[in-house]
Amino acid sequence: MIDFSYTIWILLIPLIVFVVTGLTGNRFKPIVTGIIGTTGLGVVFLLSVFTAYKYFFVLDKVDGAFQRLLALNFTWLHLTDKLHIDIGVLLDPISVMMLIVISTVSFMVHIYSLGYMKGEKGFARFFSILSLFSFSMLGLVIATNIFQMYIFWELVGVSSFLLIGFYYERDSAVAASKKAFIVTRFADLGFLIGILVLSYTTGTFDFITLTGPNSPAFTSGQGIMFLGMSTMTWSMLFIFMGGAGKSAMFPLHIWLPDAMEGPTPVSALIHAATMVVAGVYLVARMFPIFHHQESALEIVAWVGGFTSLFAAVIACTQYDIKRVLAYSTMSQIGMMMLALGVSGYGGEDGLGYMASMFHLFTHAFFKALLFLGAGAIIHAVHSNYMNEMGGLRKYLPITHATFLIACLAIAGIPPFAGFFSKDEILVAVFHHNKILFAMAYLVAGMTAFYMFRLYFNVFWGKDQHYHHTPHEAPATMTIPLIILAIGSTFAGFIPFTKLVTSDSQPFETNTEWGIAIPAVFIALVGIGIATMLYMKKSETSKKISIALGGFYIAAFNKFYIDQVYLFITKKILFNLVSRPIAWFDRHIVDGAMNQIAFVTNVASDKIKGFQSGQLQQYALAFVSGVIGLALLFTYLWTN
Amino acid sequence: MTTNQFMFLLFSAVIVIFSLLTVTSRRILRAATFLLFVLVSTSGMYFLLRFNFLAAIQLTLYAGGIVVLIIFSILLTSHINEKLSIPPLTKRIYAAIAALAGAILCIVTILQTEFVQKVFDPTRVHIRTIGEGMLSTGKYGYALPFEVISVLLLAAMIGSIILAKKRKD
Amino acid sequence: MFEGVPIHWFLVLSTTMFFIGIYGFLVRKNLITMLMSIELILNSVCINFLAFNKILFPEHLEGMFFTLFIIAVAAAEASVAIAIIINIYRRLVNIDVEKMNEMKY
Numbered sequence: 001m002i003d004f005s006y007t008i009w010i011l012l013i014p015l016i017v018f019v020v021t022g023l024t025g026n027r028f029k030p031i032v033t034g035i036i037g038t039t040g041l042g043v044v045f046l047l048s049v050f051t052a053y054k055y056f057f058v059l060d061k062v063d064g065a066f067q068r069l070l071a072l073n074f075t076w077l078h079l080t081d082k083l084h085i086d087i088g089v090l091l092d093p094i095s096v097m098m099l100i101v102i103s104t105v106s107f108m109v110h111i112y113s114l115g116y117m118k119g120e121k122g123f124a125r126f127f128s129i130l131s132l133f134s135f136s137m138l139g140l141v142i143a144t145n146i147f148q149m150y151i152f153w154e155l156v157g158v159s160s161f162l163l164i165g166f167y168y169e170r171d172s173a174v175a176a177s178k179k180a181f182i183v184t185r186f187a188d189l190g191f192l193i194g195i196l197v198l199s200y201t202t203g204t205f206d207f208i209t210l211t212g213p214n215s216p217a218f219t220s221g222q223g224i225m226f227l228g229m230s231t232m233t234w235s236m237l238f239i240f241m242g243g244a245g246k247s248a249m250f251p252l253h254i255w256l257p258d259a260m261e262g263p264t265p266v267s268a269l270i271h272a273a274t275m276v277v278a279g280v281y282l283v284a285r286m287f288p289i290f291h292h293q294e295s296a297l298e299i300v301a302w303v304g305g306f307t308s309l310f311a312a313v314i315a316c317t318q319y320d321i322k323r324v325l326a327y328s329t330m331s332q333i334g335m336m337m338l339a340l341g342v343s344g345y346g347g348e349d350g351l352g353y354m355a356s357m358f359h360l361f362t363h364a365f366f367k368a369l370l371f372l373g374a375g376a377i378i379h380a381v382h383s384n385y386m387n388e389m390g391g392l393r394k395y396l397p398i399t400h401a402t403f404l405i406a407c408l409a410i411a412g413i414p415p416f417a418g419f420f421s422k423d424e425i426l427v428a429v430f431h432h433n434k435i436l437f438a439m440a441y442l443v444a445g446m447t448a449f450y451m452f453r454l455y456f457n458v459f460w461g462k463d464q465h466y467h468h469t470p471h472e473a474p475a476t477m478t479i480p481l482i483i484l485a486i487g488s489t490f491a492g493f494i495p496f497t498k499l500v501t502s503d504s505q506p507f508e509t510n511t512e513w514g515i516a517i518p519a520v521f522i523a524l525v526g527i528g529i530a531t532m533l534y535m536k537k538s539e540t541s542k543k544i545s546i547a548l549g550g551f552y553i554a555a556f557n558k559f560y561i562d563q564v565y566l567f568i569t570k571k572i573l574f575n576l577v578s579r580p581i582a583w584f585d586r587h588i589v590d591g592a593m594n595q596i597a598f599v600t601n602v603a604s605d606k607i608k609g610f611q612s613g614q615l616q617q618y619a620l621a622f623v624s625g626v627i628g629l630a631l632l633f634t635y636l637w638t639n
Numbered sequence: 640m641t642t643n644q645f646m647f648l649l650f651s652a653v654i655v656i657f658s659l660l661t662v663t664s665r666r667i668l669r670a671a672t673f674l675l676f677v678l679v680s681t682s683g684m685y686f687l688l689r690f691n692f693l694a695a696i697q698l699t700l701y702a703g704g705i706v707v708l709i710i711f712s713i714l715l716t717s718h719i720n721e722k723l724s725i726p727p728l729t730k731r732i733y734a735a736i737a738a739l740a741g742a743i744l745c746i747v748t749i750l751q752t753e754f755v756q757k758v759f760d761p762t763r764v765h766i767r768t769i770g771e772g773m774l775s776t777g778k779y780g781y782a783l784p785f786e787v788i789s790v791l792l793l794a795a796m797i798g799s800i801i802l803a804k805k806r807k808d
Numbered sequence: 809m810f811e812g813v814p815i816h817w818f819l820v821l822s823t824t825m826f827f828i829g830i831y832g833f834l835v836r837k838n839l840i841t842m843l844m845s846i847e848l849i850l851n852s853v854c855i856n857f858l859a860f861n862k863i864l865f866p867e868h869l870e871g872m873f874f875t876l877f878i879i880a881v882a883a884a885e886a887s888v889a890i891a892i893i894i895n896i897y898r899r900l901v902n903i904d905v906e907k908m909n910e911m912k913y
Contacts, residue, residue: 616730620733620734620737623737623738623741624737626741627737627740627741627744630741630744631744634744634748
């Protein structure tokens with residue numbers, strides 16, 4: 001037995017860094033804070049890698065499966081013997097994998113931010129919140145029970161809120177951070193309900209009990225039906241609602257594009273690689289239970305598939321490069337959800353689960369790389385809009401090369417990472433449902449198209465008029481790009497079937513060329529179309545968009561989902577619910593209180609006259625009282 | 640009418656009349672003088688009840704001590720010719736109603752009550768009896784109240800000195 | 809029975825005196841006259857005590873001792889009261905009870 005209790009430091013170091021830099025932020029030079037934060041994350045990165053090495057290669061397997069280890073567990077709130085909330089560190093394949101993902105991306109983003117955020121006003125604040133985020137995200141993945149997960153889930157939401165609203169002097173950033181917070185909070189309400197229903201029916205919060213082979217979740221809560229689904233299905237759906245909110249699944253996705261108001265490294269870390277996949281992680285974490293609830297899992301698959309297609313369509317029409325990437329993220333996360341939704345449990349059947357985790361892993365690398373590359377581009381040309389860019393490949397050679405690698409990876413061109421994971425997803429979907437497969441296949445092609453549309457628009461074509469000649473980013477920014485590019489290139493060769501599977505049992509799988517070749521083919525088609533349309537500036541793309549007419553306009557306007565939300569909230573909720581409640585509150589509740597206060601005030605105004613300070617009035621009252629009492633006792637109350 | 644009855648009525652008349660004058664006189668020094676008459680008549684009442692020692696104390700302490708004290712303080716705080724203002728009518732009416740109501744209530748109660756009256760003992764209380772009572776600790780002994788009163792008097796004396804002393808500030 | 813003077817007479821007298829004192833306390837504005845009213849009240853109580861003692865319970869001297877103590881307390885009270893009055897006079901230059909209302913609400 002290997003002692004893993006040191007893993008608590010993976011949590012504590014970012015927390016300590018957060019507290020220290022948060023409290024002393026303005027005392028030191030900003031760069032000192034940055035270095036403290038980066039060093040802390042570096043240590044966390046090393047610890048995570050070390051833990052992963054020990055977990056996957058040193059620790060003995062039990063019956064050929066990776067163990068689920070409680071590296072540390074103690075009771076935090078002891079309410080009753082049955083109801084207690086624990087805090088601890090749970091190590092199993094997916095949590096160790098997430099540790100690697102989070103610490104790597106976070107470390108890279110920290111280094112990158114040293115260059116990107118240089119000279120910003122809130123430099124120290126930025127780094128301390130970044131540490132808070134790392135702490136919460138790491139705590140989320142190693143949670144031993146669903147309640148601990150919920151706590152860190154909310155902490156992640158808070159740090160995301162703080163980072164999106166980093167430029168709080170900008171109205172749009174404030175609005176975006178509020179939007180992100182409110183939408184995810186709304187989803188988390190569902191999550192909380194799900195947790196309560198689940199733990200009420202099963203009597204435990206603990207993941208190991210809940211997802212073990214003899215889980216109470218498999219047996220209890222099946223009898224009571226509501227709208228044709230059992231209690232357990234409902235609880236899973238509510239939990240999925242929380243996950244969908246964090247992972248920006250349709251229809252709770254509206255916050256993610258706006259969240260791009262935050263600094264670009266934040267988008268890379270939170271809104272591409274780590275926080276937004278928390279929903280996928282949540283479903284994966286609860287997967288045995290989901291798998292037991294067929295209808296819930298089916299909904300996960302369809303929501304994932306639909307979001308994936310929906311976001312891909314929008315991504316093809318956007319001009320803001322960060323928004324393109326945001327919709328691309330939604331699309332890819334939709335793919336992960338889809339893979340989870342079609343997965344079976346155990347061995348080969350669990351291919352979708354494995355593929356989802358695999359894609360999560362590789363996606364973290366190339367999407368972080370894309371965002372950081374976009375940051376470098378924005379850094380160079382001071383614009384977010386791709387139609388104000390062009391010909392940048394000459395000025396930004398490193399960014400160009402790494403960006404191209406990332407694009408190839410996300411498009412699914414072998415041998416880059418995305419190919420392997422996406423292929424596995426397609427295989428899993430193919431064996432489950434042909435309609436979903438068609439959607440996923442289409443998405444794969446569109447992904448290639450919009451990524452290369454972006455690529456060509458930015459790096460090829462004619463030079464635009466820039467404020468100054470674009471220059472390559474400093475080394476602090478390019479080194480993370482290069483490291484992530486290496487990751488994006490080679491991450492696909494990691495044998496995930498041996499490491500991360502639904503039942504922790506390694507299994508063998510062969511590349512199904514029957515699916516892989518068409519997948520590569522459609523990716524190449526997408527790239528080809530993009531090359532034709534955008535490599536040289538031409539009018540063809542405009543013509544096509546005009547030809548598409550209403551559909552293009554709708555997609556360009558994100559299918560008016562924001563407007564629908566605004567209509568529902570402002571027109572319907574505000575007018576029909578909020579206003580009457582507000583009126584009731586103001587006039588009835590407050591009115592009653594005010595009336596009480598008013599009456600008290602008036603009464604005391606009258607009464608205080610009695611305490612006139614006139615001794616003889618007091619004496620008169622006293623004498624009258626005595627006489628009154630004497631009368632009472634001599635004549636009235638004589639028994 | 641016996642001598643006792645006559646003396647009682649005489650003293651009562653003096654007490655009631657001068658009490659009323661004390662509380663109504665507009666010249667404060669006169670009020671103090673009327674109070675003196677009341678106190679002296681009260682002392683007479685004590686004599687009538689054969690409490691000669693107490694009557695003497697009443698004369699010396701009240702009439703001789705407290706009234707002199709009051710007169711001194713009057714002289715310190717008021718002008719000799721100053722007339723007190725007449726209290727407002729409402730105030731007088733309220734006070735009169737309260738006092739009358741109380742008095743009537745008490746008197747009615749008193750007159751309705753039957754008392755078991757003992758045969759009158761005309762002997763005077765001997766000083767020796769008083770002294771022994773004061774210092775006795777047994778039943779009907781008053782050593783403790785006596786001591787307490789002595790402490791009280793001391794405290795009152797010191798307190799008065801401190802209060803009446805001129806402050807530096 | 810005290811040779812033609814029943815106890816009721818004493819009690820009525822003391823009651824009258826007592827309520828005259830009360831009346832004086834309620835209407836007089838000058839602190840010293842209020843003090844005099846208090847002396848009236850105390851004296852009426854003394855008469856009461858002594859009458860009870862002599863006519864109802866002549867075998868002991870409780871009433872007499874009470875009166876003695878009342879006189880002592882009255883002396884103490886008068887001295888302290890007059891000290892306070894003089895002090896007030898020094899500060900406010902009058903001893904009108906109606907002017908002393910700084911502690912009201």
